[in-house]
Amino acid sequence: MPKVNELNEIRASLVALVGQLPHLPGVYRYFDAHDQVLYVGKARDLKKRVSSYFLKNLSSPRIAMMVEKIHRMETTVTRSEAEALILENNLIKALKPKYNILFRDDKSYPYLKITNEASPRMTYYRGAVDKKHQYFGPFPSTWAVKESMQLLQKIFLLRNCEDSVFLNRTRPCLLHQIQRCSAPCVGKISEQDYLADVENAARFLRGRPTEIMQSLETKMYDFSSRLEFESAAMVRNQMAALSKVLHQQSMETSGDADIDILAVVVEGGRACVNLAMVRGGRHLGDRSYFPAAVEYSQAALEGEMEREVLSAFLAQHYVDQFIPAQLIMNVELDAPELMLALMEQCGHRIQCSYQPQEQRRAWLDMAIKGAKLSLARALTEQGAQQLRTRALVDVLELEVEDLSTLRVECFDISHTQGEATQASCVVFHHHAMQHGEYRRFNIKDITGGDDYAAMRQVLQRRFEAFSVVENQAEIVSESNVKENERVMPDIVLIDGGKGQVEVARQVFAEYGLDLSLIVGVAKGEGRRVGLETLVFVDGRESKELGKESAALMLIAQIRDEAHRFAITGMRAKRAKARQTSRLEEIEGIGPKRRQRLLTRFGGIKGVEEASVEDLMTVEGISKSLAEEIYQRLR
Structure with a gap:
């Protein structure tokens, strides 16, 4: 253990270093006597934020315990608080500091994708989004995406088949026979009408059902006026299907709001954040998150741990993720610097609500209930796992104190x-x-x-x-x-x-x-x-x-x-050993183009790492084909 004089010298050197810090945004890191990272934080004003840790009376026993272990610190100045937010979370994920609340890095959310083609198709998608196609989401689960796809098939009869199948059909498939696809592959629907259905599907996903109903009603009367009663009947059936779906959608709300509902619950030394997503006015479901490194203390101020967990979640979850304009939370958060950094990053205002009314109140209550149920389940599983660990130690006759x-x-x-x-x-x-x-x-x-x-x-x-x-x-x-x-x-x-x-x-x-x-x-x-x-x-x-x-x-x-x-x-x-076949799966890449690509970039790994501009330098590779290769290999 370091002597008292040594600790005093370390404290004095830290305080002196704090006095030299600039009034600029940045990231700070604290290290212990073994040079292990204790904590990583960000600040809008480095000097003001870091100096607050060295006050005589700290409100949080957890922070006071950490400060006693600090032997040195490092700081990095950034150009903005948004940049500091990104750097902070990258460091937290890489270093896993003991006193940071760490959420698992799970950013691979699914999307519903509608392609930009002559006959667009809808598909389930994970990965980076681009501006070439339309993406709807993110969705909290695979189930939510597939449920939405089934709705679109019932109402708008959009195709979801691969291009290799679509381009080689000579007669309608089973989906057309069960009235789940309008069969644009064999011309059962005109290109103009199919594109209109695609646009209506996009409106539906954006939460604009009223516009769709008005459009369909106008279309039905137009067919009737031209005595095209069969076509009018098809539109009428489409309207009936849409009305039924809207009636059954118990989570329906007015407008096309995008909202995230966040409920945090702390109990038994563990925390749970339940995130529910509303996109285009439709409730898409929820997902629970359990952070690591939560050290619950009964001596902590009431509500302090909930606020700390929620702050950590907002910073880590939204740092490179879509942020809706409205957040509903069950814990009032006093973190103006964090919210300013998130708004600077996303480019729009974020409205936080803590006392919602009517439908939004119901959403928040459901999120709180979901968090409590998930946490209770996790604590039960944790207890069962501890019993199993004890049983294993007893069977193997090990001497383990903890x-x-x-x-x-x-x-x-x-x-x-x-x-x-x-x-x-x-x-x-x-x-x-x-x-x-x-x-x-x-x-x-x-x-x-x-x-x-x-x-x-x-x-x-x-x-x-x-x-x-x-x-x-x-x-x-x-x-x-x-x-x-x-x-x-x-x-x-x-x-x-x-x-x-x-x-x-x-x-x-x-x-x-x-x-x-x-x-x-x-x-x-x-x-x-x-x-x-x-x-x-x-x-x-x-x-x-x-x-x-x-x-x-x-x-x-x-x-x-x-x-x-x-x-x-x-x-x-x-x-990976057989990976060259991935190029062959891309439409437009034959043996000659594949060989040119592999020769030009020295193998499949080089092709994967090449940019769109680099790919276009290969003979026979157009810009559109280069973009397709770039997306498919990622």
């Missing part, structure tokens, strides 16, 4: 008949799978299908940093070894029987490591779940835990996750 510190690493091998062999390592820690610490290992220089050699290689690469030299464990500390890889697990779980476990024993014996850490999971008769046997190499007898064992449930969860992770990695590696 169950949350138990670290299990599980290894598995995956390949397809010897092709694209990969090993996976998944991590269980703090009663949960730690996805950010998973690793894949490409296995090289072995005979295809030799699982034992593959297991030997991955274990050597993982644990060579812990080899014992002169009876002292020396941990490799090179910069290419990640921090979590310098930690020795409490259990090394091997997905396999005696053969794989024997390989693990040999590797551990070679490095002088503790053999009691190795636990093999041998599959039971017929590979039936619940009949697995635990295999040891330190003299202990094998154990059959039985189907009802909580310890076996946890082992099976970790083992299955390792298997899933290995398979997905293997498939990705195999697909």
